Amino acid sequence: MLDSLKIALQYITPKHLLSRLIGKLAAAEAGALTTAIIKLFIKQYKVDMAEALESDPGSYPSFNAFFTRLLKADARTICADENQLALPVDGAVSQLGDINFDSIFQAKGHDYSLTTLLGGKPEIAQPFLGGKFATIYLSPKDYHRIHMPIDGQLTDMIYVPGELFSVSPLTAERVPGLFARNERVVAIFDTEIGKVAMVLVGATIVASIETKWAGTISPPTGKTVQHWKYPDQGENSVTIKKGEEMGLFKLGSTIVACFEANTIDFAELVAGDVTRLGDVFATIKK
Structure with a gap:
């Protein structure tokens, strides 16, 4: 029942309006509030910040900057075989x-x-x-x-x-x-x-x-x-x-x-x- 409700709500929610509004909020540079939101997100979703080029949540001016964070150069290895x-x-x-x-x-x-x-x-x-x-x-x-x-x-x-x-x-x-x-x-x-x-x-x-x-x-x-x-x-x-x-x-x-x-x-x-x-x-x- 709950799953069906989740899907039904998606059909009636103004998804474009909601997405663009959240996009504006994610781009906002709100100082300590932005850092607090990032820390909460890291904890909630268990984000591995040890892989991030910038591991300090306070180094990101906006949530978007955090979400699109770069990885350290050695965090991933691209398979070298040409085949x-x-x-x-x-x-x-x-x-x-x-x-x-x-x-x-x-x-x-x-x-x-x-x-x-x-x-x-x-x-x-x-x-x-x-x-x-x-x-x-x-x-x-x-x-x-x-x-x-x-x-x-x-x-x-x-x-x-x-x-x-x-x-x-x-x-x-x-x-x-x-x-x-x-x-x-x-x-x-x-x-x-x-x-x-x-x-x-x-x-x-x-x-x-x-x-x-x-x-x-x-x-x-x-x-x-x-x-x-x-x-x-x-x-x-x-x-x-x-x-x-x-x-x-x-x-x-x-x-x-x-x-x-x-x-x-x-x-x-x-x-x-x-x-x-x-x-x-x-x-x-x-």
Whole structure:
């Protein structure tokens, strides 16, 4: 009953308004009050500050600065084998496996459309039909910067307006088409194994989605899909190496990574497994 109530409330809550309001509060620099909130959050969610570049809660001027904290240089090791992809985030596996033509598995009883996820553009989705996907959930305690699993040349970025449902495991089990309904930013890369899609999915109280090449994408929110193309050379080209940062969330969310068919084999990961940035994500098929 309680779970059903939690889901029902999400349908009627003004999620965009709430998220933007919390975003403003999270950006506020309120001195001792900000530090007190950060300390409470650390205690509540058991955040490991020993890994943070700045371990003192008082060193962060805003909650956003704390939430998007950098890690120490030696806190994570990126797998060095050229035949292996690196996990792009700290989090937990929600689901991973095969894309069944245009269908991605969300949770028991729920699938959603790959094409819809990628902005409703068949030409963008086509390379991934029958490929593989991995959905990774970032909890409040996790490091919230997203890194590249493989060297990539950016070709497309798509902003897709949508809802801001929670992306918690409970919501994934109860809300049909969750990741293809929520606001999201899709980044498409050319890599040595073909196209790779990195989808940054917004959620309730996610105050911002940013990329390294374009800065803040949302907010402001839009009501239409927006599509940017990037050249393969020149000052506007974007190349990101394996393990380098590609974007971040201000407050937590989920990523969905998509790969072409017959290009990779995932590491021994199953739903529920904890992920750590830089560990082995997949092996390239030869």
